[in-house]
Amino acid sequence: MLGAGPLDERLCARVLLEDGPVRLDVAAESSGSHLAVPLRTGGHVVGALCVSVPAPRRWSERDVALLEELAGPVVAELELGALVATYEDDRLVWQVAVDAGGVGAFDWDLVTGELRWDDRLLDLFGLDRDGFAGTIEAFRASVHPEDRARVEAALGAAIDSCGTFESEYRIQLPSGHTRWVDARGQAVAGADGSAVRLLGAAHDSTARRDGDARVARVLESMPTAFYQLDADWRFAYVNGEAERLLAATRDSLIGRVVWDRFPAAVGGSFEEHYRRAVETGEPVAFEAYYPAPLDGWYEVRAWPSPDGLAVYFLDITDRRRAHDRLQEGAEQTQLLSDVSASLATTLDTEEAVRRLPQLIAPRVADWSIVTLLTEPAGVGTTAARPWRTNLRDAGHWHHDPVKRALVTVYASTRLRALSDSAPLARAATGQQPVIHRTDATQALLGSLAPGPARDAISALAPRSGAFIPLRARGRVVGLLSAFREEDREPFTDEDVALLLDLGNRAGLAIDNTRLFGLQRDLAEGLQRSMLTAPPAIDHLEVAVRYAPAAVAARVGGDWYDAFRQQDGATVVVIGDVIGHDVAAAAAMGQARTLLRGIAATTGAGPAAVLRDLEGAMRLLEVDVLATALVARLDRPDAGVPGPTRLRWSNAGHLDPVVVHPDGRVETLAPAVRDPLLGLGEGPGRTEQEVLLAPGSTVVLYTDGLVERRGEHLDAGLARLAEAVRELAAEDLTLGELCDRLLARLVPSGAADDIALVAVRLGSDGDEGDVVGAAPDGGSRDRR
Template sequence: MDSERPAAAPAFADDADRVRSARRLVTTTPNPALDRLADLARRLLGTPAAQVSLLTDVQTVTAVAGPGLSGAAGTPLADALCTVTAVSGTPLVVPDTDRDERVRHLPPVTSGAVGSYLGVPLRGQDGHVIGALCVFGPATRDWSGADVSLLTDLAAAAVTELELSALAVDLEAARVRWQLAVSAGGVGTFDWDLLTGVLEWDENLLEMFGYLPGEFGRTIEDFDARLHPDDRGRVARALDRSIVEAGAYEAEYRVVHPDGTTRWVRARGQALADESGRSVRVLGAAYDTTAARDEDARVARVLESMSSAFFSLDRDWRFSYVNSEAERVLGRPRGELLGGDVWELFPDAVGSPFEENYRGVARTGRPATFEAYYPAPLDAWFEVRAWPDPDGVSVYFSDISERRRAQQALETAHAAAAAAAERLRLIVRISEDLSSTLDVEEAYARLAQHLVPALGDWCLVTLVDEEGQLRDLGCHHADPAALDLVRAYREARVTALTPQSYLFRVWRTGRPVTVPEDATGALVAQLAPGSTARELITRLAPGALECLPVRARGRTVGLITLFHDAAADRLSPEDLLLATEVGDRAGLALDNARLFSAQHRVAEGLQRSLLTAPVQPEHVQVAVRYRPAARAARVGGDWYDAFLTPDGATVLVIGDVMGHDIDAAAAMSQVRSLLRGIAYITGSSPAKVLSGLDAAMQGLDVATTATAVVARLEDDGDRTRLRWSNAGHLNPVVVGPDGTLRTLGTGSAELLLGIDPGARRSDAVVDLERGSTVLAFTDGLIERRDGSLEERLRLLGSVVTELAAQPLEDLLDGVLRLMVPGEHEDDVALLAFRLHPREGDRPAEAGPERVPEQLPPSP
């Protein structure tokens, strides 16, 4: 540890001039004023301890408040924190001693006594650093600039006190000897008989008043004779109040001895009453307070030299001390303040944080630090530190108005930034909501819920439909109790408005309209007399409104009307700009939704026109479903087919041409038509049909790839056989009459169509029991970004098993509902057939039989 100690410490100790300067101020005589100064530093800075140290060849503690760092006998300089302060020559600020390399090795730190430290060097008149004033505690603490400034002020006052003590050491020694003699005399007592007028004093009290034996006449006049003339009236009033009220008596006054010397005496007593309540006697005691008054005078000198404002209040909330800086800040002369009631002199403090904290300090005995504003004539913000003292409350305060103004400016800037961020968040929320659905009315009607209460107390959202008619679509009110009233007004408004109303004007011109005041009267004038809308708007009673156009691609597609209960609540320019931005975004979303709807209808119509209704052979029910992708014009290549061949077999096809656009739909139409023709003319097995289709696609230059399952349902009267071939498509599933689920696989994956016309194709055959159901589907049913293909196939199996007992049409609807519950990116095609019993008629749930009237003979 010794190797880590500052190298500057020995050199500091060898400075002979500095040592002499410090020794001049070292005295063994206690300095109460310096102790009170240390205590003042401790209380003002809110630390457990403070001390004043002088540095000669050792550290000597000359004043301490709280637990000190060392005794007065002296501490080696190399072990002293104050040495580090003195060597630096500047304030030593240590928030955490364990982390500070300058001090972490010193014994006060390693012992755990000091966790944080703030020290200021003391400089003598010759400029040498002679010691340090420091405050500290065992816990870590962040020291502020105000803390350093305050301790620096107190350090200057401490040096002044030390210099005064050195110059008056002999006088101080004499004063201490005299004070000890007075203390040895003890406390004097008095007994005043109000009936006889006899005033009895003991020897100590006679000595305090300077009476020799036999000189005191035992009357109140003898007491008055030795009182200082300036104190007689005040003491007489205190005695009279005690006698009249039969209560306590307390006074501090000056006694003038025959030799002209003045002593301070504090007296306390009690008036005693007879059975009638009349005071008959005053008993009490008195003691000499001259020494304490001298100490107070020394502290007053320190406080007068401070650059910060300070005052003291007695128990009656009257000013008992005010320093010169407090006079300046409070704007009143000392003579007007001293003895004055703080609540009368500063009436705006009543009920404010000043009164709350001052009374709290007096009541609890705990210090308080706070910031508060006092209005004109002071018109300033103050940082206040108040703490209890034996006579009342002491207050240290400073004007922080400039700091508060800077803080308020920063808060205003932050508030403006927060408001801008909230506007941006509102736009983002509205944009996300508008883009979350492509349903025109749903997307637009929800807008009112975002605008209230952010931009108005209530709101109506109007749609201009494709026929040019106005319709109030959405509404909202900040008060849930008024929402039904707004809904009723929404239903009645448009038909009751005159053609000259603001709503039609905004629609025609595309320019916003503002009604800044008396919006209720303006609206009543625009509504048809006797209409329900008139009565409703009178009850809603808006004070102001703004009507904004919702425009897109150069035309008005809607309107937003924002209502405010009070005219003063109308939109600011910033909020009006925000509302306009919202209208623009809503208009674009609304127009996009309309375009989507139109494109989606065209695309879905095109896709469905390419798919024909399936045949319904006897005792075989076929059901199909097609659901286009959610995005506009997102037609795809999914298809299904079911038809009869001349030999009476039923051919079932499910397929998917790669791509999701008009080209894919066109390619699908070609592939589907080729497959139909080949299967119908040739009557071949599914594998040969797929091979023929591969060859035809190459020969006819159908430049696409596709997957497909072709199945042929053959019935010889005794059994029903399913023959199928798969070209890279998802395998169908079959549910038996007993509910058992299985997948129809060929055993090996075969190539997609359009890749290799010479690819090998094979058939698979299975016998199906009557009551079996087969489901074929395209990949749009099971492919999702949030799940693997295996998980989705397992889910499909469980869904089909659960729904297998339902009618075939209901089964397909249930599969779509559970597997594709919302919007989806890919189109979906489903093909299912169910074998009904041969015996009896075709079941009603299967619908009518539908087959060609006449099939040509097989080739």
């Protein structure tokens, strides 16, 4: 279907859609048979040529070829008609433009001397056809006397070179008024190559000239500096404000090349932006500094034009300096924030000291050294203890990697080489900042004994030095030595104030790490004093490990134990008191001691031991809530081969993991999970038991080994089982197995303490090894 509408419209539509001939051979409609071919121009179908006959007809290929041949002339005729219409439109537009612009034409025959003007040019000069003599003399008579010589010179140059004529001049009208005329022309060469005619046009430029004068008055009166550069980069115009800002008169600028008059602009922002504006034709805006003698910041806007470059500029020196002060204040605030944030993320003194020099270089100093006082409470010099014995250079940094080795040499040797009058000594003993603004090298060389430190400081050659006490809680905990080199301004009062602020923040951070270390060592020492190494046990290997939490106040809750009962059975215990502080450590000690005493004196099994422990805790009013797992290992009678019986009772603790001799890993989950210790009266304690073959390994642990924030416990237990399976295949000693488990499963900075007990059953006839926990968390072997 062609769709609704007249048949010829549908034919055209099909031709456009199919881009080829369309035949209707059978008179299916009352209009007869039809043939249509596309009309193409420029590779596009722009219409269709259609023929029709009233009777039915079958169109042949010859008919199609003939019609396609006729399509060519049709397209040509259509294109010609379009060109004629376009030409007429363009001619009318051109005519309207010429009339609107008031452009007049002239033709000067240089051979006959005849000068012909059109009516518009006659009107422009205020003449009529009868009043114009048609000679070059008549033209000269109309030109203003002050401009005649210049116009004649321009005409002569165009004729002599057979080139172009361009001139803007004044004419005197018969009425006595003056008018500006802008003329352009072209000399035409004859057979011998010399000019025989001069053709051209002119228009009235009075309004533009008047506008330029008004613009000049505006430019002179405005408070913004302005100058115009011509196409050769020469000053063409300079207003009064530009004279003032450039500190030069316009007479000394007009005609001079900007790059010669202001050489500091070459190769800088001014030349870069000016040339880019001219090359691209796009305006530019930028801020730039010009050195002495101007010594100022300028906001510049430049617009390119056919005549050159127009430049407007303002002196923004005061604004820029205020902005720089504001920016400097913001940068100082950011620096203080960065130092506080960075130092607050570590509780390690050595790490804090390493970070500080890197944070301040190069923002405040080129390089620096941080010195710690080994005894912050007393920094004064005494006969028994000179000041240098109380100091330790603990961190240093230079922002230039090439010079870091020199700083390392200086920092590692200076304390022994400095005299008592050295700036660092005066800052340490006087507990006040010591500043050398421009003579730091001389001051240091004068206080250093010959040697590596003196050679290093001579090579570093600092210009400015500041020695700042690091204060915290009313005492000095360290010193910061900061240095700037020759290519940098010396320390100002503002810089010293910033360094003092940095020193106070750094001192507090360093003191916090020191106090943390003391608290951590105290708590960890208490914890370890209550975790004894297991006894030597035949045919049994036991390894124990304790890893404190990264936060000092969180140690104290986890414990382990291993001992023998009177009948020779071995008891292994793992537990975790709820809470992470020194109080939890004390509660743990009580629970551990009670459990050890009950198991050793009664010889009872695991369930009975836990039941008696709860009773004792209630009777003695020991307020403890804890998980615990008590396991008892009963070997076969001596000389009788066979498996070891493992009985255990679990009070809410994590299930032990067993590695069988064949490498199979099994979690010993209870049929019934008993409640935690300390929850009061409840159901009786239950026991489970399993037989273990010689060579089996049992691993007991606390939750710090497997729990992670934001992660389900099952993921941690699966991770433990996989690690145990892989490490068991490496034929490790039991101590190595424990160490590798901790290294693999525990991230640095763990939030919880960890207790770990591993038991390996010896083969029949083995004497067995026992590996206990050393006080420092390492291991020791007992044979």
